[in-house]
Amino acid sequence: MNNNELFEKVKQVTPGGVHSPVRSFKGLDENPRFIKEAHGAIITDEEGKEYIDYCMSFGPLILGHSHPQVREKIIESVNRGWSFGACEKYSYDLAKFITDKLDFVDQIRFVNSGTEAVMTALRLCRGVTGKSKIIKFNGCYHGHVDSMLIKAGSGLAGTAEASSSGITPNCAADTLIIELNDIEELKKCFADQKDIAGVIIEPLPANNGLMPQELNYLKEVAKLSKENGALLIFDEVISGFRVSFGGMAEVTGITPDIVTYGKIIGGGMPVGAIGARKDIMEHLAPIGNVYQAGTLSANPVAMCAGLETLKIIAGEGFYECLEVQNKKNRDVFMKWFQEYNEGEFRDYNIITDSSLFWAVPSKDPIKQIGEIPTNLFERFNPLQKVLLAKGVYLSPNPYEVGFMSLAHDDKILGRLEEQLWN
Ligand SMILES: *Cc1c(COP(=O)(O)O)cnc(C)c1O
Numbered sequence: 001m002n003n004n005e006l007f008e009k010v011k012q013v014t015p016g017g018v019h020s021p022v023r024s025f026k027g028l029d030e031n032p033r034f035i036k037e038a039h040g041a042i043i044t045d046e047e048g049k050e051y052i053d054y055c056m057s058f059g060p061l062i063l064g065h066s067h068p069q070v071r072e073k074i075i076e077s078v079n080r081g082w083s084f085g086a087c088e089k090y091s092y093d094l095a096k097f098i099t100d101k102l103d104f105v106d107q108i109r110f111v112n113s114g115t116e117a118v119m120t121a122l123r124l125c126r127g128v129t130g131k132s133k134i135i136k137f138n139g140c141y142h143g144h145v146d147s148m149l150i151k152a153g154s155g156l157a158g159t160a161e162a163s164s165s166g167i168t169p170n171c172a173a174d175t176l177i178i179e180l181n182d183i184e185e186l187k188k189c190f191a192d193q194k195d196i197a198g199v200i201i202e203p204l205p206a207n208n209g210l211m212p213q214e215l216n217y218l219k220e221v222a223k224l225s226k227e228n229g230a231l232l233i234f235d236e237v238i239s240g241f242r243v244s245f246g247g248m249a250e251v252t253g254i255t256p257d258i259v260t261y262g263k264i265i266g267g268g269m270p271v272g273a274i275g276a277r278k279d280i281m282e283h284l285a286p287i288g289n290v291y292q293a294g295t296l297s298a299n300p301v302a303m304c305a306g307l308e309t310l311k312i313i314a315g316e317g318f319y320e321c322l323e324v325q326n327k328k329n330r331d332v333f334m335k336w337f338q339e340y341n342e343g344e345f346r347d348y349n350i351i352t353d354s355s356l357f358w359a360v361p362s363k364d365p366i367k368q369i370g371e372i373p374t375n376l377f378e379r380f381n382p383l384q385k386v387l388l389a390k391g392v393y394l395s396p397n398p399y400e401v402g403f404m405s406l407a408h409d410d411k412i413l414g415r416l417e418e419q420l421w422n
Helices: 003-013 068-078 090-101 114-129 169-173 183-192 215-227 247-252 300-313 318-342 376-389 410-421
Strands: 035-039 042-045 050-053 107-111 133-137 150-152 160-162 175-178 196-201 231-235 258-261 272-276 349-353 356-360
Touching: 050 410, 068 300, 090 107, 090 272, 090 300, 107 114, 114 133, 114 196, 114 231, 114 258, 114 272, 150 175, 160 169, 160 175, 169 175, 175 183, 183 196, 183 215, 196 215, 215 231, 215 247, 231 247, 247 258, 300 318, 318 349, 318 356, 318 410
Parallel strands: 133 175, 133 196, 196 231, 231 258
Antiparallel strands: 035 042, 042 050, 107 272, 150 160, 258 272, 349 356
16 A cells, blocks of 8 residues: 555544644645654655655654664563563663763653653642742643643733643643743743742753754743742753753753653653652652652663663763764755755755754744744745655654754765755
């Protein structure tokens, strides 16, 4: 069956034919590719066509698809059984590896996704402070937790409306939304509103394009949170173990009160985590009164995949190497944008940070959602069509970033050049 036939079939049994909306290619002229297998930087669809993959499962696969060492650990682990619902040593090994390396994380609780980690972090934040409201920044994504699916409302600084149906006005009202890169608005929000339990931010916003913030701005956010008795949550589900082992907390030297992880921490298996100082973490059940649980949490197979991945990325020079490849990759695309079809894509820029990149038809700095060109889908459609035909797979949504991995080596970049100019 080809991709289009499969998509028609799947749509009958699954809403929109997908189990996560961004996979649907919604708003684009192309249909999804059905991936049959993936190795290194290459994914192969059901029709046998190969693509150089820059989506990388939306971030977890920092070592590339099917990394042999991770695969071996997964197989060993499966041979021992794949869920115990009881205490085991595998999650200790992973938690110990992380807490030994990160001085701002004394304790960790494992969950099954980034969304779950955020959900728990918000509850923990409220449980610790005894307050209700959470400040969120416009353009940061924190998973599909009800209170995080909101957009800026009209009127007062901080007011919010649900961005999804099915969310009660009361729930939306517990979140205050403000713009990134605007410290005055944050100050005003703290001055106007009481009862603020926490501030949640993607310290490297990477879910609405890539919008790196100034270090001073992030420091101010941390300072204001502290002064106002609100806990600072760094949502490092993308940036954790990606921009450096210790994520943005390590890069910026800012110590968040609570950090959430996901994606890379499970090495491609479903894992999320909440980390914090001991005095905060011990508010969680069974010691504290903040309830949190999970039938499949700390799944032993996922723990082993995560640990092996983290051991490899903790190696000397790992991040420097990825950053170098990201710059080379950018150079290839930028040159091609200039040359292809007499400069059809010459307005495109590639914004990079560490091993992340974002292709955007604008050369201006972008630090707020309002600075992103509004016609992204229209602009992305022709680009994506050409790239897919040439066997290059970007994340299928113009607001999603690209992910480099260890597998995007010089050989792959050479292949990229060949495919682009062919
Ligand atoms: C991906 C992501 C989430 C949600 O994680 P899931 O595993 O998809 O639930 C939350 N926050 C950030 C910053 C993310 O990038």
